Amino acid sequence: MQEPISTEEGFTRSAIKQLAVLGASAVLIIVAVMYLLNFAASLTSTNVPGAAGAVDLENNEISIYLREDPPQLDTTRATDAVSGLVLGHLMEGLLRYDENFEIEPGLAERWEMDGTKATFWLREGLRWSNGEPITAHDFVFAWRTTLDPKVGSQYSFIFYPIKNAEAANTGTMPLESVGVRALDDRTLEVELEQPIAYLDKLVAFVTYYPISEKFYKSTNDRYGADAESLLYSGPFTMSSWVHGATLRMEKNPYYWDAENIPLDAINAAFITSDSNTLLNLYKDKRIALVDLTAEMLEGAMQQRWHLDRFMDGSVFYIEFNHRPGRLTANLNLRKALRYAQDDGELVDRVIKLPGYLPAKSVFPIWLRGVEGTFREEYPAPESEYNVELAREYLEKAKQELGISEFPPIVLLADTSPVATIASQYYQEVFKKNLGLEIVIDPQIFRQRLAKMSSGDFDLVLSGWGPDYNDPLTFADLFASWNLNNRGHFNNADLDAQVRIAQNSMDPKVRMDAFGEIQNILFDQVVFIGNYERGRVYATHPQVKGIVRRAIGAENDYTRAYIVPETTTP
Amino acid sequence: MWQYTFKRLLQGLITVWFIATATFLAMHSVPGDPISGERAATEAIRANLAARYGLDKPIGEQYVIYIGNFLKGDFGISYTQQNRQVNDIIREHFPVSATLGILAVLFAALGGVLWGALTAIYRNRLPDTVIMFLVILGISVPSFVFAALGQLALVNINNFFGFSVLPVAGWGTVRHMLVPSLVLGMGTMAYLTRLMRSSMLEIIHSDYVRTAKAKGLPAERVFLKHQLRNAILPVVTVLGPAIAAITTGGFVVELVFAIPGLGRYFVQAVQQLDYTVIMGTTVFYGAFLVFMVILVDLLYGWIDPRVRVQ
Numbered sequence: 007m008q009e010p011i012s013t014e015e016g017f018t019r020s021a022i023k024q025l026a027v028l029g030a031s032a033v034l035i036i037v038a039v040m041y042l043l044n045f046a047a048s049l050t051s052t053n054v055p056g057a058a059g060a061v062d063l064e065n066n067e068i069s070i071y072l073r074e075d076p077p078q079l080d081t082t083r084a085t086d087a088v089s090g091l092v093l094g095h096l097m098e099g100l101l102r103y104d105e106n107f108e109i110e111p112g113l114a115e116r117w118e119m120d121g122t123k124a125t126f127w128l129r130e131g132l133r134w135s136n137g138e139p140i141t142a143h144d145f146v147f148a149w150r151t152t153l154d155p156k157v158g159s160q161y162s163f164i165f166y167p168i169k170n171a172e173a174a175n176t177g178t179m180p181l182e183s184v185g186v187r188a189l190d191d192r193t194l195e196v197e198l199e200q201p202i203a204y205l206d207k208l209v210a211f212v213t214y215y216p217i218s219e220k221f222y223k224s225t226n227d228r229y230g231a232d233a234e235s236l237l238y239s240g241p242f243t244m245s246s247w248v249h250g251a252t253l254r255m256e257k258n259p260y261y262w263d264a265e266n267i268p269l270d271a272i273n274a275a276f277i278t279s280d281s282n283t284l285l286n287l288y289k290d291k292r293i294a295l296v297d298l299t300a301e302m303l304e305g306a307m308q309q310r311w312h313l314d315r316f317m318d319g320s321v322f323y324i325e326f327n328h329r330p331g332r333l334t335a336n337l338n339l340r341k342a343l344r345y346a347q348d349d350g351e352l353v354d355r356v357i358k359l360p361g362y363l364p365a366k367s368v369f370p371i372w373l374r375g376v377e378g379t380f381r382e383e384y385p386a387p388e389s390e391y392n393v394e395l396a397r398e399y400l401e402k403a404k405q406e407l408g409i410s411e412f413p414p415i416v417l418l419a420d421t422s423p424v425a426t427i428a429s430q431y432y433q434e435v436f437k438k439n440l441g442l443e444i445v446i447d448p449q450i451f452r453q454r455l456a457k458m459s460s461g462d463f464d465l466v467l468s469g470w471g472p473d474y475n476d477p478l479t480f481a482d483l484f485a486s487w488n489l490n491n492r493g494h495f496n497n498a499d500l501d502a503q504v505r506i507a508q509n510s511m512d513p514k515v516r517m518d519a520f521g522e523i524q525n526i527l528f529d530q531v532v533f534i535g536n537y538e539r540g541r542v543y544a545t546h547p548q549v550k551g552i553v554r555r556a557i558g559a560e561n562d563y564t565r566a567y568i569v570p571e572t573t574t575p
Numbered sequence: 576m577w578q579y580t581f582k583r584l585l586q587g588l589i590t591v592w593f594i595a596t597a598t599f600l601a602m603h604s605v606p607g608d609p610i611s612g613e614r615a616a617t618e619a620i621r622a623n624l625a626a627r628y629g630l631d632k633p634i635g636e637q638y639v640i641y642i643g644n645f646l647k648g649d650f651g652i653s654y655t656q657q658n659r660q661v662n663d664i665i666r667e668h669f670p671v672s673a674t675l676g677i678l679a680v681l682f683a684a685l686g687g688v689l690w691g692a693l694t695a696i697y698r699n700r701l702p703d704t705v706i707m708f709l710v711i712l713g714i715s716v717p718s719f720v721f722a723a724l725g726q727l728a729l730v731n732i733n734n735f736f737g738f739s740v741l742p743v744a745g746w747g748t749v750r751h752m753l754v755p756s757l758v759l760g761m762g763t764m765a766y767l768t769r770l771m772r773s774s775m776l777e778i779i780h781s782d783y784v785r786t787a788k789a790k791g792l793p794a795e796r797v798f799l800k801h802q803l804r805n806a807i808l809p810v811v812t813v814l815g816p817a818i819a820a821i822t823t824g825g826f827v828v829e830l831v832f833a834i835p836g837l838g839r840y841f842v843q844a845v846q847q848l849d850y851t852v853i854m855g856t857t858v859f860y861g862a863f864l865v866f867m868v869i870l871v872d873l874l875y876g877w878i879d880p881r882v883r884v885q
Contacts, residue, residue, distance in 0.1 A: 017788075021696050025689060032685040039681060043674045044749045071833075074843075077656045085612055158624040160612040176619040231658035249659075249667060250835030251746060276745055278833035282723055283744055286730045287833075290743040449606070452848045456607030459615070489615035 058273075060294040061548045063568055066270040068294045068549055070563065071287065073279045075250045080230035081215045082152040085160050087471075087560055090212055094559025095255055095272065098240040099215045100126050100145070100194070101206055105553045105565065107374075107475060109206045113140065113216070113239065113262070114194070117206070122169070124196040124205055125189075133260040134218055135238035142188035144216035150174075150181045151222070152213055161213045164473060167205065169197045203511050204476040210558065211474055215239070241267045241564045250277055268551070268567035294546040295561065300358045303542060312547050317372050317540040319556025321365050321480065322469035323533040324417075324432070327461060328495040333415065334464050338403035340531035343465075344389055345396035346439040347432065353537050356431045357424055360542035365535030367524050368480050370472075372556050376517050380477055384521035387528040393439045400440050414443040418463035421448050425467050428536060432465075458492035466493075467536070475557045477520045478507055484532050493532075500526050580873065587865040594861035595854065599641065602853055603634055609654035609848050628654070641854065650855035655847045661855035664840055669859070671746060672825050672836035678756035679821045680814075683763035688810060690764070691771020692803060695779060706768065713765025718824055721758045722831040729754060744833040755832045759825060763817045767810050774806040808879055815871035819864045 060069050076089040084093060102112035111117075114126040132140040149168075152159045155177045165171040169185030185197030198205070208214065217229075218237050225235045233247040241263070242255035253274040257267055276287055281299055288296035298306055298313075306313060324343075326334040333339060349364040363371065367386035375383035404410065415436075419429040426448070433444040444465075449457060457463055470490075472479045482488050485504045486496040500523060507519040527533065545552055548569050553562040610624040625631040629640060644651065650661035690710075694703040729743050742751050778784060779802060787801055826838035837856060844852035 018696055022693075025692055025696070029689050032689060036678070036681055036685065040678060040749050040752050043677065044752070047670060047674060075656075075835075080658065083657065085614065155620060155623045156627070158610075158616070158620050158627065160614045160616055162620065163614065163616075176617060177623075228658050235658070248835070249664075250839065276833040277835070278744070278830055280830050280833075283726065283831050283833060286726050286743050289730050290733055290739070292743065292745075450846050450848070452607040452609070452611060452846075453605055454607075455611055455613065459611070460606070462606070489617065490613075492615070 060288075060291050060546045061568055063548070063570060066268075066568060067273060068269060068546075068563070068566065068568065069273040069275045069292060070295060070561070071276040071278065071284055071293045072253065072274045073277075075277055076253070078230065079236060081212050081217065082148065082157055083159050083161075083230075084212055091559045091561055092244075092253065092255075092274075093212050093215070094240075094562060095242045095564060096236070096238045096240045096244055097212075097215045098261075099211070100128075100209045102210050103475065103555060103558050105562075107372075107555060107557070109210060109475075112210070119201070119205065121201050122198045124198065126194040126196070126209075128192040128194070129262055130192070132239075132262055134221070135243045135258055135260050136221070137260065138218065138220070138237075139191070140216060140218075140239055141191040142194040143191070144218050145194050145214075146186050146188050147219040147222070148215060148217040149186050150184060151217065153184060154181060159213070161211075164208060164211060164213050167198055167200070167202050167208065169199050171199075200509050201511055202508065203513065203516060204474065204478060207474040207476045242272065245271075252277070267564060269563065272563050288544065291546075294549045295543060295552060297541045297543045298360060300360055303360050306544055311544040313542060313544055314554075315361050315540060315542045316554040317361070317363070317370060317538060317556055318471075318554075318560060319370065319372070320469055320471040320539045321368060321370050322467065322536040322539065323365055323368070324536060325458075325466050325468040325493045325533050326495075326531075327464050327466075328493050328532075329461050332461075332464060333407065333412065336403050336407055337531065338399045338406060340534075342396045342399035342403060342440060343436065344531050344534050345392045345399065347435050347534065348391035349389075349535055349537075351391075352428060352431055356427055357537065359424070361540030363538045363540060365538050367535065368470075368483065368527055368533065369477055369520065369524060370480070370538045370556070373477050373480075374475070376513050380517065380520065383517065384524060386524060389528075396439060400442075412442055414445045415464045416447050417444050418447045418449060418454055418457055418466040420451055420454055420467065428467055455492075461492075461494070468492075469536075469539075472557055477517075478504075481507055481520050481523050484527065495530075495532050497526065497530060497532075500530075576876075580869075583869045583872065587862075587869055590865050591858065591862045595642070595645065595858045596638075598854060598857045599638055602848070602850055603637075605848070607848050609850050645854075645858065650858075651851035653844075653852050654849045655844070655852070661851050664852065665837060665855060665859055668835055668837040668840060671834060672822070672829070672838055674752065675756050675759060675825055675828065675834065675836060676818070676822050678752055679760035679763070679825075680818055682757055682760035683767055683817060683821070684810070684814065686760070686764040687767025688771050688803075688807060690768040691810075692775055692806070694768065694772045695775030695806075698776065707772075710765045710768050713761055714769070716762075718758065718762055719827045719831065721761050722755075722828050725754050725758045726831060744831070746832075746834045751832075751834075755828050755834060759821060759828045762824075763821055767813065767817070770813060771806060771810055774809045775802060778802050778805050804878075808875070811871065811875050811878060814874075815868035818867045818871070822860065822864065 058065070058067065072088055074088050076092045077086060078084045078089050079093060081093060081097065084090060098112045100112055100114040100117070101109050104110045113128055113132055115129045117124060117126045128140070128142060134140055149165060151157060153162050153165055153171055153175045155175060162175045170179050170183045173179035174181050174184045187195055189195050216239060221237045222229050228235045230236055233244045236244060238244065238258055241258055241261050243258045244253065245256045246254045255272045257270050258264065261267065276293060278284065281297065284293065284296045285302055287293045326340055328335050353362050353364045367381065369380055371379065371381050373380040417429050417432060419425045429446045433446055436442045436444050447463065454466070458466055470480065470483055482504050484491050484495045484500060486501050503519045503522045503526065507516045510516050548571060549566055550569055551566040553565065554560060555562065608630060610621065610628065610630065622631070629637060653659050653661055653664060690706055694706045697703045726743055729741055733739050733743065741754060745751055784801055825836055826842050828834065829836040829838045840852060841856040841860070844856060
């Protein structure tokens with residue numbers, strides 16, 4: 007006779023059967039809800055079809071990523087790198103940078119400088135993406151609009167070498183008085199306050215791009231808001247833009263050099279800044295390029311990925327508060343701090359990101375000098391790591407300041423991962439070697455700037471990215487009149503040298519002045535160099551011709567092209 | 576019932592107003608403002624910008640203007656993306672976050688109830704031990720770890736099969752929704768499993784269940800109508816705060832899976848000190864959560880007749 011099943015077990019079995027049924031219905035419910043939601047979503051928004059993969063040989067397209075949704079595609083107001091990247095593909099200016107970093111003709115076919123006057127001749131037959139002609143008036147309109155005090159552009163300062171630009175920007179003179187005018191549709195005449203040697207580098211900058219006045223006004227204050235509210239002068243047009251999700255650029259048939267643009271389209275198919283996500287997307291063959299962190303580097307080399315390296319242009323340093331009455335205004339204290347730390351150690355042992363170099367000078371390593379690079383012709387003064395010397399200077403500082411012990415010193419910093427470990431490193435080093443107590447003050451970016459401007463710090467981890475390819479963009483950082491000199495460093499010799507560099511037309515004289523500036527900044531310990539940022543990146547083996555630069559669009563796909571798959575890696 | 580609902584709604588409105596005011600004050604008390612940039616501007620330009628955005632007015636006046644606009648449904652224009660209205664940002668990106676959130680809640684609720692019931696039925700036997708171990712992992716491991724691991728697993732799966740089984744990141748089709756919402760709901764699902772388990776265990780040994788069995792009720796009815804339905808009640812209570820946790824936890828998942836949701840704008844707005852977007856998203860989220868909790872309370876009353884208000 008069979009053992010009767012106990013009621014308990016029977017109960018359990020029936021319960022499990024019911025659970026199984028419920029579980030199956032749950033799965034069906036979820037699947038149904040997913041399809042329902044997707045359907046609802048497709049009714050209210052436009053979805054760009056998913057990426058066809060990093061490389062689409064048939065359609066001649068590649069897929070890339072963007073770190074964030076470009077916040078501002080209005081060239082009169084754009085300030086950030088992502089907007090700059092996108093704009094570098096959609097628009098063009100009078101002049102532009104080639105793959106060797108040299109200036110070459112863009113929309114202008116030639117130009118001439120004569121004292122305070124510069125003339126640019128536009129090419130024949132230039133057209134916007136709607137077929138309308140691009141004229142010199144478009145440049146006049148764009149430049150005046152940027153300088154309009156009501157627009158309040160953060161980059162209006164980049165026009166200040168032009169006559170009356172600063173006055174117009176502060177409202178003391180009308181916009182029509184600014185030294186730029188269209189002699190005719192194809193000739194642009196620029197009048198400067200003083201002759202400057204770097205005008206050609208300036209006009210390659212995004213803020214100098216042209217804007218069609220007619221189109222701008224027709225968008226009713228929505229210029230730059232989405233793909234339909236922009237007109238394109240560059241190699242690509244923006245065919246669709248789903249904010250925060252995707253951005254698609256297609257070849258611009260009206261571009262004057264369209265036949266030399268290899269790709270038919272570029273899909274920015276993913277918008278995220280998470281480096282792991284980007285690496286996964288690259289491994290999954292969804293994007294054509296990715297920056298690598300240190301952990302990824304070894305794996306990448308083992309798998310024979312195609313690796314490259316470039317300096318992204320920016321320099322990072324500890325800035326001091328030089329305001330009278332602050333401890334850090336004392337030169338001996340600053341010397342003590344510099345001797346007590348080793349910038350090689352910060353980059354190699356603490357930060358450990360591939361591509362970073364120690365910052366020996368405010369002038370980064372890629373800047374051009376007279377013939378070769380600036381740092382070859384004017385080597386940066388060498389500092390050394392010398393704890394005993396540091397302690398001597400600390401004693402001298404104590405005597406001069408009339409104190410027996412230093413109070414806590416505030417180190418202001420961003421909350422980014424690199425800034426966090428750098429600030430912790432300095433806290434430890436200065437404590438160990440000098441017995442100083444460093445208090446870290448982490449602030450988000452805008453708050454860090456606000457505290458710098460109000461002088462609410464002793465040390466701050468700061469940095470600078472170049473606007474144009476001339477050492478002046480770094481040299482004037484600590485000039486007493488520069489509003490970006492938030493530490494308020496004030497030195498008459500430095501100011502004089504900056505003026506020479508600004509006003510002289512002789513390359514040797516200017517470079518000598520930059521060399522002097524480099525020395526003064528070192529002797530006065532105006533800052534302590536941290537690192538020059540660079541990156542190591544991997545590119546899809548079938549994509550060639552991507553250019554990455556320190557100035558201008560950080561990634562330049564305008565000359566990129568696809569090669570067919572080969573059997574050899 | 577209606578009186579109760581009306582009272583709760585009124586309380587909800589006051590809560591939302593309080594959230595708006597607290598956020599406004601907090602925003603204005605930190606150093607910095609949305610119009611200062613890395614490239615320092617001259618005093619004249621700053622003054623112009625401040626005047627244009629009304630930031631030069633005294634705080635009290637700014638507050639009144641803001642609340643006034645807000646009641647009209649106008650949240651203003653983003654400072655970072657100066658040609659986008661905050662309303663547009665919410666309108667375009669909230670549906671994405673909502674989709675993610677709804678699916679995550681569904682996974683969490685359905686999964687939690689079913690796994691919890693399963694462990695209760697197999698109490699102290701192998702399925703129970705295994706599932707509870709996973710539950711502890713699920714509760715303690717942070718969502719960004721799940722997200723990263725999940726994504727890595729997808730890469731390896733796609734690699735292994737040679738074609739794209741599921742997308743690694745991105746948004747737009749049904750296949751994009753699966754893994755992100757699973758990852759987002761994971762922690763809450765673990766928590767609800769545990770809750771459901773203890774609730775079921777309590778009920779299995781309760782008097783009325785034993786009575787029902789002794790009466791000879793069919794096993795299915797005992798299980799479904801008495802055990803499950805009663806055990807669900809604590810889970811429903813917790814559902815309100817669980818929705819809150821999932822809505823606000825969406826940011827990490829959105830970042831890792833490159834999903835264009837509102838969570839990312841919410842966090843970025845704080846980092847950029849974008850006043851209008853901060854206020855708009857905070858008030859929006861606050862209102863959403865407050866009313867979700869009210870809804871869940873009403874739902875609870877519907878499920879459990881004992882709780883209905885006289």
